[in-house]
Amino acid sequence: MASVKPFAAVRPRPELAPQICELPYDVMSSDEARAIAAGNLLSFLHVSKPEIDLPPETDVHAPEVYARGRENFQKLIQDGALKPDVQPCFYLYRQVMGSHVQTGLVAAASCEEYQRGIIRKHEQTRVDKENDRVRHIETLNAQTSPVFLTYPAARALDTFIAEKTAGKPEIDFTARDGVRHMSWTLREPHDIRFIETQFARIPNLYIADGHHRSAAAARVYQSRQGTGESGRFLAVIFPHNQMQVLPYNRALKDLNSWTPEQLLEILGKVFAIDARGAAVPVHEHELGLYLAGKWHTLVFHPHVLGGHAAGELLDVALLQKHVLGPVFGITDPRTNQRIHFVGGIRGAAELEKLVDSGEFACAFSMFPLSVRTLMAISDAGGVLPPKSTWFEPKLRDGMFCHLI
Numbered sequence: 197m198a199s200v201k202p203f204a205a206v207r208p209r210p211e212l213a214p215q216i217c218e219l220p221y222d223v224m225s226s227d228e229a230r231a232i233a234a235g236n237l238l239s240f241l242h243v244s245k246p247e248i249d250l251p252p253e254t255d256v257h258a259p260e261v262y263a264r265g266r267e268n269f270q271k272l273i274q275d276g277a278l279k280p281d282v283q284p285c286f287y288l289y290r291q292v293m294g295s296h297v298q299t300g301l302v303a304a305a306s307c308e309e310y311q312r313g314i315i316r317k318h319e320q321t322r323v324d325k326e327n328d329r330v331r332h333i334e335t336l337n338a339q340t341s342p343v344f345l346t347y348p349a350a351r352a353l354d355t356f357i358a359e360k361t362a363g364k365p366e367i368d369f370t371a372r373d374g375v376r377h378m379s380w381t382l383r384e385p386h387d388i389r390f391i392e393t394q395f396a397r398i399p400n401l402y403i404a405d406g407h408h409r410s411a412a413a414a415r416v417y418q419s420r421q422g423t424g425e426s427g428r429f430l431a432v433i434f435p436h437n438q439m440q441v442l443p444y445n446r447a448l449k450d451l452n453s454w455t456p457e458q459l460l461e462i463l464g465k466v467f468a469i470d471a472r473g474a475a476v477p478v479h480e481h482e483l484g485l486y487l488a489g490k491w492h493t494l495v496f497h498p499h500v501l502g503g504h505a506a507g508e509l510l511d512v513a514l515l516q517k518h519v520l521g522p523v524f525g526i527t528d529p530r531t532n533q534r535i536h537f538v539g540g541i542r543g544a545a546e547l548e549k550l551v552d553s554g555e556f557a558c559a560f561s562m563f564p565l566s567v568r569t570l571m572a573i574s575d576a577g578g579v580l581p582p583k584s585t586w587f588e589p590k591l592r593d594g595m596f597c598h599l600i
Contacts, residue, residue: 198314198347200303200395201428202284202388206338206597207367207379212238212277214369217377217592220341221245222325222408226256238277240594242268243340257328262335269336269597280599285383286391287596288361289432292376293589298438299357301391302379302596304428305345305401307417310410315345316400316574319407329412339413339430339598342591343406346567347398349435356390367595375589379596401433402574404567405587416600430598432591436567442540443477443562444512444583447550449534451557452524456488459523459558466518467494475544477563481511484561486547510569511562512581530582537583540564 208216215236221244224232230248233239242249246265247256254261272278287302309315333339365378382388403410413429420426451459463469463485473493475484481501485492500518501509508517520526520535529535536556538546547559565585573580 198395198398198401202286203304204281206280210367213367217594244593266336288380290378291589296440300432300434305431307414316402318574318580321411325408326411341593342430342432343410344404345401345431345433346436349437425600439567441564442586443564444586445538445561447536447556447559487558512584539586
């Protein structure tokens with residue numbers, strides 16, 4: 197069963213939250229972060245991507261980068277822009293993106309439960325990315341970027357959260373990208389007991405986004421042998437039915453020497469092809485192909501779908517097995533430079549732009565994976581193919597920090 201605990205968060209002064217809180221460190225380059233934080237000394241990017249305060253040629257993994265992050269973090273606290281709470285609390289964090297609304301519990305999740313598999317994962321992590329987060333956590337003595345978790349929705353928790361968010365939020369701002377962020381604090385002992393009791397009835401939590409952050413937290417927990425608050429990691433936990441999963445689309449640099457006509461003939465062995473296709477697939481096992489200035493709808497032939505295990509039936513896995521590998525020669529999409537992954541938030545127009553520019557030869561638009569499918573694969577101990585899901589909206593770094 198899952199255990200969640202309150203913690204004394206370090207949070208922005210409400211009136212400064214719009215200047216402080218930023219998109220996660222791992223969705224932008226150093227150059228993009230420099231541009232975003234330019235002229236804003238309060239930007240949390242000075243903490244999460246501290247290389248922006250050093251010469252551009254600086255190695256982003258150099259010791260002075262992490263040291264600058266710690267210095268910037270401490271300065272925000274010393275100047276009162278960030279304030280530590282005096283007692284452990286739970287928090288509620290709501291995001292509004294257009295018509296989509298999701299409200300999650302901000303809590304300290306268990307590193308031990310992560311290691312035991314009670315907190316399920318679905319992604320293989322890279323050691324270099326883990327190492328980066330370990331060094332950031334160790335140097336700052338804090339987790340500053342939350343892990344995005346989900347759980348099977350529970351009516352009692354839904355009702356409780358709805359009641360607690362009926363009042364005015366403590367923090368309420370709309371970010372540059374139009375996403376609104378709100379938070380409430382739960383300090384009362386009976387509220388804390390209720391949440392702990394309800395989550396103790398939930399068998400598993402699931403990582404939606406943040407595999408490297410959770411893996412790094414677990415490594416710090418081991419190295420520190422659970423001292424202080426190192427046995428827990430910063431998380432925002434959403435009910436599964438409030439999650440918004442967008443597709444992770446693919447753009448390819450070249451056609452692997454095929455002509456467009458030859459490519460369509462080859463793809464015809466894998467798909468039923470409608471040359472008057474739409475840009476956005478409308479159901480599972482349907483893809484969009486943008487080629488030579490027009491969209492084609494691709495539907496996997498029934499014989500292609502036969503004989504696969506559940507995880508192999510994912511559209512991204514089928515595309516890799518039957519198209520990207522044998523047709524395009526892209527056997528390892530994690531390292532091949534001829535494939536580019538495009539988050540669904542950018543839409544089909546971004547795929548058209550990439551191909552029409554001549555920089556890419558074609559693009560595939562995907563149908564999004566469901567949260568239920570993600571949970572089922574995680575329960576089976578499976579691993580999703582690279583770049584299978586894109587969750588929106590993104591949690592903001594700097595909204596909540598966990599001192600360890």
